[in-house]
Structures are given as structure tokens and as C-alpha cells.
Amino acid sequence: MKKLVIISTHGPDNAEKAILPFVAATAAQSLGTEVNIISQSNCVEIVSKGGAEKVQAEHFPNLKELLDLFIEQGGKLLVCSPCMKARCMTEEDLIDGATIVSAGTVIKEVDEADKVLVY
Amino acid sequence: MIKFKLNDKFFTRLKEVMMDESIARTFDARGLMCPMPIVKAKKEIAEIKVGEILEVLADDEGALEDFSAWCEQTGNELISSEEKDDYYRFLIRRKV
Numbered sequence: 001m002k003k004l005v006i007i008s009t010h011g012p013d014n015a016e017k018a019i020l021p022f023v024a025a026t027a028a029q030s031l032g033t034e035v036n037i038i039s040q041s042n043c044v045e046i047v048s049k050g051g052a053e054k055v056q057a058e059h060f061p062n063l064k065e066l067l068d069l070f071i072e073q074g075g076k077l078l079v080c081s082p083c084m085k086a087r088c089m090t091e092e093d094l095i096d097g098a099t100i101v102s103a104g105t106v107i108k109e110v111d112e113a114d115k116v117l118v119y
Numbered sequence: 120m121i122k123f124k125l126n127d128k129f130f131t132r133l134k135e136v137m138m139d140e141s142i143a144r145t146f147d148a149r150g151l152m153c154p155m156p157i158v159k160a161k162k163e164i165a166e167i168k169v170g171e172i173l174e175v176l177a178d179d180e181g182a183l184e185d186f187s188a189w190c191e192q193t194g195n196e197l198i199s200s201e202e203k204d205d206y207y208r209f210l211i212r213r214k215v
Contacts, residue, residue: 023153023154026154026158027153027154027157027158027185029158029161030154030157030158030160030161030189030193031157031188031189031192031193032192032193059152060152060153061151061152061153061154061155069158
């Protein structure tokens, strides 16, 4: 199975760019690709409890629905540790299915992927 | 004698359904936004048996290219894609 890694860096600062990685991820999963999302910078706000519900963009599906579908289809959500600390977030603030990672894991993921998309 | 006045769209649709007795399931994706038609098609096709046909109706403008790509990547057979007045109709045979 092909493996895609998506690095997502936007959150409430840019709703469209925040939703697009999850559009691409769920589309890729439906095509039979394994997808992991690395959540960095403002994207960590999306993976906090209640965070996805705050981001909406016209003509795009509901972000929470995409996020739930992504996890339901086996997608791994890897969240940047320093980005969380910078926003005073702890593990308890994260939605179920999210894992806190550091740079080493990010590089390992990128190294193992067939393709990497950056948003 | 009783006369029925049938709405054109209804009649066209009725004809399609009668002609395609082999359709095992219909997925009406009209109104769904990208990427939901292909995301949900994956679940829909899992509901039919290998060899059976899934009919998909979609009005997202990217659907024409998307379903072609989706079939190619998933190994299912795109039997036909038709452009209707305000939507697309796809017949997909489950192959895997």
C-alpha cells in the first residue's frame, strides 16, 4: 500500500488551507492510500478538543466530519510537541486518536513515505 | 381511461432504472462537496458483491475526473459516465 504523509500547518488563521489537507487525506484514503497527517504550527489548534468545529469555509465539507472520517479510516494524526507547548496545550487537550511527536518522528515519517504533501 | 402526467425527469429516471436491472445499489451523492462523493463511494461499493454494479449520481463539478481516477486507483471498473442536465451518472462494477 502506498503511503502519503501530509504536513499541515494551518488552523483558524486560514480556514481553507486548514481544511484542504483533510480533503486530500480522505480522498487519498478512498483511493487506497495509507495517510498520516503531521499537525504543526496553527494546525495543532484543529486537533484540540472542539478545535475543528471552529473552522469552517464556504464550499468545503465540515472539518470535524473530515477529521472523524480520517481517523475512522485508519489515519494517524501526529501532533508537534513544541507547537503544543507554545499554545499551552497538554495531551489532555487533544482529540482521541492524536499522538504527540517530536522532530525525529516527523523525519522518520517523511523518510518512509512514498509522497509528502505540505500545506 | 386514466391518464398520468409524468414529470419528464421522473420518467427519464424510471426508464433508466428499468433498463438497468443489474444495478445492485444506488448512491446519490448529489449535494455532497468534494471529496465526499469518492470518500463515501468507498463505503457504498463495500455494500455490494464483487461483479455487481453501483450507480452513482453526483453534481460536484470535479466528479467526472474524480470517479475516473477513483476507479483506476481502486481497481473497480467504470462502465459508463454520463453527463445529465445538472448531474453526472456513473455505473461502476465492483471488481475487488
